Amino acid sequence: MRRLATALISLAAFxxxxxxxxxxxxxxxxxLPAPEVVGERALRAxxxxxxxxxxxxxxxEILLGLAVGAATAIAVGTALGKSVVVERVLSPxxxxxxxxxxxxxxxxxxxxxxxxxxxxxxxxxxxxFFPIAIATMVxxxxxxxLLVEMFRSLGATPGQRTTRLEIPSALPVIFGGLRVGVTxxxxxxxxxxxxxxxxxxxxxxxxxxxxxFDTPLMFVALATLAIIGIGLHGLVVSVERRLVVHx
Amino acid sequence: MTVEAMIQASRAPMPVGLPVxxxxxxxxxxxxxGPLEALRGLTLDxxxxxxxxxxxxxxxxxxxxxxLIAGLLQPAEGSVQIGEGVGAEPRAGxxxxxxxxxxxRLVPWLTILDNVALPLTFKLVSxxxxxxxxxxxxxxxxxxxxxxxxxxxxxxxxxxxALDRVGLTDAAKLRPSELSGGMxxxxxxxxxxxxxxxxxxxxxxxxxxxxxxxxxxDGELQRLWMDRPQTVVLVTHSVSEAVRMADxxxxxxxxxxxxxxxxxxxxxxxxxxxLTGDQTAAGIDAATRAxxxxxHPPELTPWVDR
Numbered sequence: 001m002r003r004l005a006t007a008l009i010s011l012a013a014f015x016x017x018x019x020x021x022x023x024x025x026x027x028x029x030x031x032l033p034a035p036e037v038v039g040e041r042a043l044r045a046x047x048x049x050x051x052x053x054x055x056x057x058x059x060x061e062i063l064l065g066l067a068v069g070a071a072t073a074i075a076v077g078t079a080l081g082k083s084v085v086v087e088r089v090l091s092p093x094x095x096x097x098x099x100x101x102x103x104x105x106x107x108x109x110x111x112x113x114x115x116x117x118x119x120x121x122x123x124x125x126x127x128x129f130f131p132i133a134i135a136t137m138v139x140x141x142x143x144x145x146l147l148v149e150m151f152r153s154l155g156a157t158p159g160q161r162t163t164r165l166e167i168p169s170a171l172p173v174i175f176g177g178l179r180v181g182v183t184x185x186x187x188x189x190x191x192x193x194x195x196x197x198x199x200x201x202x203x204x205x206x207x208x209x210x211x212x213f214d215t216p217l218m219f220v221a222l223a224t225l226a227i228i229g230i231g232l233h234g235l236v237v238s239v240e241r242r243l244v245v246h247x
Numbered sequence: 248m249t250v251e252a253m254i255q256a257s258r259a260p261m262p263v264g265l266p267v268x269x270x271x272x273x274x275x276x277x278x279x280x281g282p283l284e285a286l287r288g289l290t291l292d293x294x295x296x297x298x299x300x301x302x303x304x305x306x307x308x309x310x311x312x313x314x315l316i317a318g319l320l321q322p323a324e325g326s327v328q329i330g331e332g333v334g335a336e337p338r339a340g341x342x343x344x345x346x347x348x349x350x351x352r353l354v355p356w357l358t359i360l361d362n363v364a365l366p367l368t369f370k371l372v373s374x375x376x377x378x379x380x381x382x383x384x385x386x387x388x389x390x391x392x393x394x395x396x397x398x399x400x401x402x403x404x405x406x407x408x409a410l411d412r413v414g415l416t417d418a419a420k421l422r423p424s425e426l427s428g429g430m431x432x433x434x435x436x437x438x439x440x441x442x443x444x445x446x447x448x449x450x451x452x453x454x455x456x457x458x459x460x461x462x463x464x465d466g467e468l469q470r471l472w473m474d475r476p477q478t479v480v481l482v483t484h485s486v487s488e489a490v491r492m493a494d495x496x497x498x499x500x501x502x503x504x505x506x507x508x509x510x511x512x513x514x515x516x517x518x519x520x521x522l523t524g525d526q527t528a529a530g531i532d533a534a535t536r537a538x539x540x541x542x543h544p545p546e547l548t549p550w551v552d553r
Contacts (some may be wrong), residue, residue, distance in 0.1 A: 077504065146350065149351040149352075152339045153317055153340055153344075154340055154438075155342060156340065160369055165354070226316055
C-alpha cells in the first residue's frame with residue numbers, strides 16, 4: 001500500500017512539473033503538449049480503438065520476442081557457463097551480434113524473414129538475448145563449489161547438478177539479466193517496426209510524427225510503451241520474489 | 248522398478264561394512280608457490296565394520312584423506328580401495344560411502360527435510376531397496392511405506408525418520424539459514440545416514456555442538472554403530488572424543504600427512520560419556536597426546552619449550 005502511494009505521489013509530482021514547464025515556457029502543443037492535452041488525446045485514441053490496434057501488435061512482438069530470446073539465452077548461457085570450449089567457440093559470435101547496432105541489423109532480418117511477425121519477434125529476441133545469456137553464464141559459474149562437490153558425493157548426475165543446483169543458484173543473477181532484457185524487448189519491438197511494419201506503436205509514432213504532426217498522439221504512444229515496460233519489469237520482479245529464496 | 252523387483256532386491260545380501268585400504272598414497276594440490284603436498288606415502292588399512300578415529304595437527308590432510316575415500320579426489324601416487332576385487336576403487340556418489348562434511352553444506356533454498364532427502368531423490372531406485380534391506384535401521388512401518396508410496400513420498404518419509412534420529416523432528420520445514428550451527432551439522436549427519444551406506448565418513452561432524460550435546464551424539468553414533476557396524480571413519484580434534492569413540496586412533500603427521508601412529512583402543516562398549524577414573528582410557532589418552540605432541544609442528548606450538 002505504501003509502495004503504491006509513493007508511486008502515485010511520484011507520478012503526480014511529475015505531471016505537475018510537466019504542466020508548470022509548459023505554462024512557464026509557453027511551448028506550443030505541437031512541440032511539448034501539456035499533460036491534459038495528451039490525456040485528452042489518449043482518451044480519443046482509446047475510444048476509437050486506434051491505441052489498442054497498435055498496442056496489441058507491439059505487445060505480441062514483445063512477449064514472443066522475450067519468450068524466445070530468454071529461453072534461448074538461458075539455454076546458451078548455461079552451456080557457456082558449463083563449458084569453456086563452448087564459450088571459446090560461441091563467444092566471438094555472440095559479442096559480434098551484440099556489437100552491431102540493432103538498427104543496422106533490423107532491415108537485414110526484415111529482408112531475410114519476410115517482413116512479418118517472425119522477423120520482428122527475432123529482432124526483439126536478439127536484443128533480449130545478450131544480457132540474459134551473459135547473466136546466466138556468470139550465475140552458473142558462481143555456483144558454490146562446496147555444494148557442487150556435495151552433489152557429486154551424493155551421486156547427482158551432471159544433468160541433476162545443472163537443473164537442481166547450478167540454475168537455481170544462478171536465479172538471482174538470471175533475474176538481473178531478465179530485468180534488463182524486458183526493457184530492451186520494448187526497444188527491440190519499436191526498432192523492428194521501424195524496419196518494416198504496417199502497425200504497432202513504433203509505426204504509430206512514425207505516423208503521428210511524419211504524417212499527421214500529431215505530437216500529443218506521439219506522447220500517447222510513448223507513454224504506452226513506458227507503461228508496457230514498467231508493467232513487464234514489475235511482473236519480472238514479482239516472479240523473482242516468488243521464485244528466489246534469499247538465504 | 249516393480250514392487251516385486253524391489254522386494255527381490257531387498258532380499259539380496261548387502262555388506263554392512265566394507266574395508267578400506269590406502270596404499271602409499273600421495274596427494275598434491277596446485278598452488279601459486281608450486282605443488283602443495285597434502286599427503287605423502289600414506290598407508291592405512293581400515294577393517295570392515297571398524298570405528299576408526301583420525302586425529303592430527305591442523306592442515307595435516309585429514310579431510311583430504313576422507314575425500315580420497317569418498318572418490319572426490321584422485322591420488323597423485325598410490326592406490327585407494329574399497330572392498331575387494333574389480334571396481335574396488337572409490338567412485339564419487341556410487342552409494343558405498345556417506346560423507347558428512349565439516350561444514351554441513353545444506354542447499355540454502357531447500358527445506359531441511361528436502362536437504363536430507365536429497366540423496367534419495369538422486370538415486371531413488373538404487374537406494375530404496377538398500378534402505379529396505381536394513382529393516383532395523385528405520386521404524387518398521389517405513390519399510391512398508393517404501394513399497395506403497397510414490398518415490399517423492401518415500402524420500403520424505405525416510406528423511407523425516409532420519410531427522411527424528413538426530414533430534415531435528417521439528418526443523419523439517421525450516422530453511423538452513425534458520426538453523427543454528429549445531430542443528431545444521433545434525434542435518435548434514437542425517438543426510439549422510441539416510442542411504443545407510445557401508446562406509447560412513449564424518450569430518451568433525453560435532454564440532455559446532457555444545458559439550459553435552461556432543462557427548463550425547465557420540466553416544467548415539469556409538470549405539471547405531473553397535474547395532475549395525477558400518478565402517479566409520481571419524482575425524483576429530485578432541486582426544487577425549489577419540490578415546491570415547493574409537494576402535495583405534497590414527498595419529499597423522501603434520502603436512503605432508505602420513506600415518507604417525509595407530510593406537511588400538513581396547514575398551515568395552517558401550518562406553519560412557521566420560522571415562523574419568525578408567526586407567527586403560529587414561530593410558531590411551533596419554534599415549535595419544537604424546538603422539539600428537541611429537542608430530543605437532545613447532546610453529547603451531549610456540550609455547551612448548553623444545
